[in-house]
Amino acid sequence: MAEQRLDLLLRSIRGQLSWYPGHMVSAQRAMHSRISGCDLVLEVRDARAPFSSSNPQLEPLVNRRKRIIVLNKTDLISLSDQEKLKKIFAREPLRFGNATTQITFTSSIESVRMQTQTRNEISRLVKLMQSSVPEREFKTSPMLALVAGVPNCGKSTLINALRVKHMPTERATAAAKTGAKAGVTRQVSAFSISESPPIRVFDSPGIFMPTFADSDQDAMRAFCLSATGCVNDERFDPVLIAEFILWQLLDRRVGDTAACAAFAGVDQLPRNIHDVLEACVRRYGIKNDVSFETPLDRDPVLASVSGNELLTFSAQSINAAARLFIRAYRAGKFGKFCLDDLDKPPCLSALRVHLSRGEDGLD
Incomplete structure (x- = not known):
């Protein structure tokens, strides 16, 4: 029964991840035309899912163009995971991009309250961008960079952090639109992030692959993207994603x-x-x-349920609890770790074992 339930859930998560609204189609066309004039591509990924949050559709667009992979939200993974990622990308550059690909780390702190660490990360990123293009090219025209990645990985927040750090307030262009929900950016927009040297970046909507192969590896990728919020929460079963997070922990x-x-x-x-x-x-x-909400920015309080009140576990209350559980994970309440296995390719075999343990399963 648990195995049948798991197969149903896997098919469900694959279907939910086939989220390819019309704006993604037009955005990909706009990216294709815009990238031809760009000097550099900034590919933003979620550090909690550094491989799952990559987008194979970027590869033909990037081609041999210089690229910087920005592993964002690294404050939500451990230092040991960060060191592993540095070694992986240094050891196998051709597997994770062309020979001109470099990586850097940034935190998820909002630009309006950047801490010292975040400011230093942004400064390192700008220096990396500057060194990626010969200095002579800055004399007559700004360096052009395209910021790309899957939805809700922090592209627009990163652009705003770059603007705050390197542009005078009176000269800064309008802020890139941000939001906790995936798919906020709907079109390619341009922003100036530096005057000396002049750098102009193009924010782009997050784009998924329109279809996914019927494989365990793609299902694992779907789990990771959903758990980290790269897919709109309305697109998946919250209990399923909560189960995936529990499997990671246990x-x-x-x-x-x-x-x-x-x-x-x-x-x-x-x-x-x-x-x-x-x-x-x-x-x-x-x-x-x-619509139950419990703030996660303060210590939770126990339920104020009277002794005579019967508390029932309805589908609605369980789903609300699952969403609360997921939000707690995303806020780092359950520790700092990568969902992707950094030691071997993603595989669902261990997850199948976990969900097939008799009374511990989903049946």
């Missing part, structure tokens, strides 16, 4: 299981996701309200 043994257990209000983290979510329903007093 079976891959990454992250902080004690912190996750404390978040759910239990002494030991259960293997069954429904037990975890029911614990969240009890702890936070979640009712049959699909």
Whole structure:
């Protein structure tokens, strides 16, 4: 039963990830025409899914053009994972881009309240951009760079951080539109980020592949993109993604299981996701309200449920608990770790074992 349930969920996640709205079609055409005049491509990826958040559709567009891969939101992965990624990209540059590809790391801190570390990261990125193009090219015209990547990986936020750091306030162009929801940017837009040397970047909408092959590796990629918020939350089953995060914690043994257990209000983290979510329903007093929200920027309080009130675990309350669980993961409440396996290619075999453990499964 658990195996059948898993197969249904895998087919479901693949279908949900086939999210290719009309603006992506027109945006890809605009990118294709715009990139021909660009000196450099900044490919932004989510550091929590450094391989899953790549986009194979960029490869023919980039061709032999110089590229910098920006691994964003590195404040949400461990220092050891960062070191592994540096070694991987240094060891196999042709696997992850052409010979002129370089990588750099940036944090997810909003530009309006950049901390010292983030400012230093932005400065390093600008220097890397400057060194990627011969200095003589800056004398007559600005350097042109295209910022590309999957939805909600932080492209527009990165552009705004570059503007705040290197452009005088009175000369800065309008800010790039940002939002927590995937797919906020709908068209290719231009922004000046530096006057000396002059640098102009083009923000572009996040683009997915229109279809995915029927494979476990693509299903794992779908899990990673959904868990990190690169896919609109309305496109997937929140309980499924919560189960994937739980599998990462318990079976891959990454992250902080004690912190996750404390978040759910239990002494030991259960293997069954429904037990975890029911614990969240009890702890936070979640009712049959699909719009339930609990702030994550302060310590959670116990549910104020009267002793005579019967608390039921409806589909709505479980789904609300799953969304709360996912938001907690995205906020780094369960530790810092990569969802992609940095030691070997993604594979769902271990996930199948986890979900097929009798009473611990999804049946």
